[in-house]
Amino acid sequence: MITTNPGGKMAEEKNLSDACNGCQEALNRLFTMYSPQLERMINLRLDSRLRARVSAEDILQETYCKVFERLKDFCKNQSVPFHIWLRVQTAEQLISSRRYHLGIKKRSADVEVSIGRSNMPQVDTASIARQLIGKFTSPTQAALRSEIQEAVQLALNGMDAIDREIIVLRHFEHLTNNEAAMLLGLQKATASKRYISALKRLQLIMRAGGGD
Secondary structure (H helix, E strand, O other), X not given: OOOOOHHHHHHHHHHHHHHHOOOHHHHXXXXXXXXXXXXXXXXXXXXXXXXXOOOHHHHHHHHHHHHHHHHXXXXXXXXXXXXXXXXXXXXXXXXXXXXXXXXXXXXXXXXXXXXXXXXXXXXXXXXXXXXXXXXXXXXXXXXXXXXXXXXXXXXXHHOOHHHHHHHHHHHHOOOOHHHXXXXXXXXXXHHHHHHHHHHHHHHHHHXXXXXX
């Protein structure tokens, strides 16, 4: 989970203060602290057409350069926690890389979802369904997985993009409700309600298909 423990929080605050005062080593420590979570996000969202050309490490390196350039602006107006801001920078770099390598000049509504004041590459619904089925069905239900996965994918396709995003943020990126709400520009209560509603919808489909 991205949220740090109390000791880690104190270390983050000290490193952030030092980084804002021009200490690049402190920024390096901060970036290293969150790199595993950022890499997980990248691997979930990296366009399949780019995997032979671009790696998660490439995106992280490019993100670091952007973070280094934009850190002063963040330090002047810390409207969100550093790790949330860092994640937004990574998302923007993912989108930039996809546009550059695939020759896409404008935002594509079918592969991006608005998150607050930014956009995020969406995770393919087939991938979400496949991972959910693998996570919540037992080996003895293997014969049913294909049928359940198809039903789950259809349900995901019928969901609002934000509801799908909440599932991804909470289940696969392990963000808290508060963090997901902040990223999506929602009130905490609204994010929680939409998350519960989306889960119930999926649970009904999986139970109907024999899932646990």
